[in-house]
Amino acid sequence: MNIREQKLFFTRDGFSIWEKICELSTEITYEIINWCLSERLITTLPASKDEYDWFLYKTYLDLKEEEKEQELVAKISQYLEIISVPKSDFNGLLYYFPINKIEINNIYNLLKDLDFEGIDHVNVNLFSLLTTKEDIINIRLTTDKITTYMNHKISQKTHTELRIYPQRDIILQTNFSGYTHTDGEKNEFIAEIHRRIAASQQGSPIKPYNFSDHTLRRLLVINNESMPSRYRFDNGIMKFSVDVKHPMSFLDALCHDDIKYLYDNYPISVVKLNRGEEISLILDGSEGKIMSRLKNLQVIDIDKFISEISVLLRYDYLNHTYEEEMKNLARRRLSVGTIPQREAVIATAKKEIGEVFETAFKDETQVIVKLLQNTFFYCLLEKKIIPFDENTYKLDEKILVYLSKISSLAKEEITQILNFLIKLGADNGNNIESLLERLDTAIPTTQVINYASGL
16 A cells, blocks of 8 residues: 655654655666666656656555565665755644643643544644753644555545644644645644633634734834745735845835835735745735745744744734724713714824824834834723823823723823833834833733734
8 A cells, every 4th residue: 555645744753755756866866766677676767857756656656565665665765864854845824822821741631632523533643842942742633544546545644733832822733735634624623722721612713813914014023134025915905915036134125115115005914034045934914824835944943933923922912903992982981073083083093192103213114103002002991000200292182181081091191101102112122022021011911812813
């Protein structure tokens, strides 16, 4: 029985014969074909170089004797040892929910004896990785499927892997088309794991993390030197995809008028980040997908990327604009004007707050301004009072009165919040990581909000 190529990334313990053949050079493949001829495993040669890989693979498929099959596999593996280990493409969905308060051994015990109702013959393997840097749990879910092709029985193992980063509240689920389970099955996998780890009852479906426009902009600033080579802008009606031909940093790209115009006027939905000359990763924000179509990745490359973006997800509650929540309060608590006029108060306030921030410090990317706008509205909604003495900047008195009525905070308290945020923004420059950490310290909360994470 022959084994079809498998897609394993995190829990791979070997490579299929087809994957090994694809890694060999044309010259080495031809040497092995000649060896097959000398061993009388074949009687003809391929007509062209383009046929070498398939010809050798078909030779392997046609072997009837197990001993001959093992000899050919050993010959291919022998050559493979002198070249680099095969790397892989990647396609995964990222989920984010609180799990970091649970010790890894307890998580492991919670996931033992996983059972998925309605999905037959799923074999579950758990792998606990305890390292000096980070503890990780891998789950491999496997279903065997037998198909027949040209009188050959082919065993196809369908794998879906989940990699749990407990200290980062992140789970990655592989999503290779045609090689992992169906979307419905994968949804059930993540829902059951979420139920066990987060002690959550069955509710709305667990969705991949929604990387907002603002989150992607923050990622670009943090990874300024990663040489982004693709941006996709999406206004809900049209999509604009920009491929950057010559490597340049994100801030250098903004010096080009065309890119700057799109950046200033349209939300970002997809970015492609280059990690050196060979490695690149695509992050599809709205789908919560991390992808690379080129076979150039190892597990460590994904781990490094997760480490970088976890800085953003750790402060999940600052990803949200809170504009709609403020409008809801305005509709209920303001007694003057029509409903649209009350809602317009928030839009006007947001605009003025942004202008005050822009007056106080320079921010070409607008990432820090938007982050502080989010934080300002969050403080008003949650009544987070931040005492501050240096109250240099003030909002328009009329706007200040409205915001006081909407939030039930005193005008002086709102002014203190505004000036504290201005001071942090001016002090931190473009250091997003430092700014996020200082904001989170000043506003004590680690709450994950549903509309930010996609839960």
